[in-house]
Amino acid sequence: MSDRTILVVGTYDTKDDELNYICNVIRSQGGGVLTMDVSVLGDPTKPTDISKHDVAAEGGHTIREAIDGEDENLAMQIMAKGAAGMAARLHREGRFDGVLVLGGTMGTDLALDVCSALPLGVPKYIVSTVAFSPLIPPERLPADIQMILWAGGLYGLNSVCKASLSQAAGAVLGAARAVEKPQLGRPLIGMTSFGKTVLRYMVALKPALEARGYEVAVFHATGMGGRAFESLAAERAFAAVMDFAPQEVGNHLMGSAISAGADRMTNAGRAGVPQIVAPGCYDLVDFVGWQDPPPRVAGQEVHAHNRLLSSVMMTPDQRRGMAREMCGKLALATAPVTLLLPTKGCNEWDREGGPLRSAEGLAAFVEEIRASCPSNVSLVEIDCHINDAAFAEAALKILDDWISSGSVRPGVIHA
Missing domain, CATH: 3.40.50.12030 (Uncharacterised protein family UPF0261, NC domain)
Structure with missing residues (x-):
């Protein structure tokens, strides 16, 4: 039985191999995985625990709305709203112990909302092609966020990007095991x-x-x-x-x-x-x-x-x-x-x-x-x-x- 569960978020239609690689590394280290698909147009090779339809519905929308809007920014914001709300609710229910989100600029934009929805002390990792970039405004960064550069990972698995992805998987699982969450017994x-x-x-x-x-x-x-x-x-x-x-x-x-x-x-x-x-x-x-x-x-x-x-x-x-x-x-x-x-x-x-x-x-x-x-x-x-x-x-x-x-x-x- 796994001791800690990690919510792994990403577009499972286009990043299926990379996300599944992360999930397998976490499982190989004794962790559990809860998968959330935030894609819009395509479908993953196998069902995720939380489907893209579940995510859109959490924010009061549908995938059809995201598609019919014919605007990738609008679609991303629909999914970001639902993903953030879903992550916050699942955490309140005790369903996961840490989160890892994978993405390029679109996925990173969504990831910042997801991580901001979670309280201090929940391990939050974003694996991004634009980590540490001036594209990311400081005011959108949660107090305890961690970012890892997704080197060589724009499309498909390779030995370069596996180095980043495996470190990220180990980091979030290790953080979930080691974290000493704020215990505000004293004011x-x-x-x-x-x-x-x-x-x-x-x-x-x-x-x-x-x-x-x-x-x-x-x-x-x-x-x-x-x-x-x-x-x-x-x-x-x-x-x-x-x-x-x-x-x-x-x-x-x-x-x-x-x-x-x-x-x-x-x-x-x-x-x-x-x-x-x-x-x-x-x-x-x-x-x-x-x-x-x-x-x-x-x-x-x-x-x-x-x-x-x-x-x-x-x-x-x-x-x-x-x-x-x-x-x-x-x-x-x-x-x-x-x-x-x-x-x-x-x-x-x-x-x-x-x-x-x-x-x-x-x-x-x-x-x-x-x-x-x-x-x-x-x-x-x-x-x-x-x-x-x-x-x-x-x-x-x-x-x-x-x-x-x-x-x-x-x-x-x-x-």
Whole structure:
């Protein structure tokens, strides 16, 4: 008897050999397989567990509609809707433990919807001819997705593509066996940050929050980290958030490819999750280090962080725009929000005498925050730098007050 079952999704009319090869590798390793056909025009050589008709019907359509539309994009979206809904339902029913989806651009488009429909902790593997490609928008990637390049696999089996397919089969089965799914026995605090060289508050805050009975997850705010943070916030996974590195808001505003999407800094508020917010690294726009800076910041001073990532300093006017953008997003919140504003700087390089210090820029940002802060947001100014102990202490005081008032549920202290 198999110990874990993998949902294997693909167009079994055109990729029958490849999909069956994957299924056989999984079975040879002691795993079980649940097959889902998302093709439209043709039929597999043998019936799948979930037929293309089942998939279309799950989304409220028929295969005939997909064919008669005479539009491959429309047909793909019909099947993607049904496949995502079917995968979510089957997982709720306990029918599978991990998913592997195979495809080119069409199959990858569908695969992203399927994987996004499944919760964090379910192994999600996409074997794609466009893995790691700029064709794939970051905002469509689930927090824990894995992608494997389908090398040499556009059509038919061969020794090159078998190397990719067999690794993918072993990876998803191994992940399903090894995964330690989130067990949210303790309330979870979501925090955003960068590394300790630039932002250090988490060093003091994490053990202090854990001592209060909370689990703490710190997200690296470099685009994908923010996407994961926002995804979990939308699911109400957090008891509260400490969103102290909102730089992705500015990246998106300035047109950088390092973006967490237009909904950054909105999902916690919409989900009714209390937020403590601070402007860590608000003054820097990150961009892909091996590309030219976005047009809106072209010609401004560049700081090369490494070969992958560079930053530019915002001008005073751009910082005012960042302040208005943050305040506009926080105005949407339906739960308590405190904007914690350290007036002596918001990253280590922005200290007095630091290499990226701009007293004029900081003053412009502070002034605009004061002018734009919405009525639902409590603005707390503190005369310190964001990396000073006083900042972490102020954040803890706000959280403790919320716990006392019942706005945030208390942590669970384990004996």
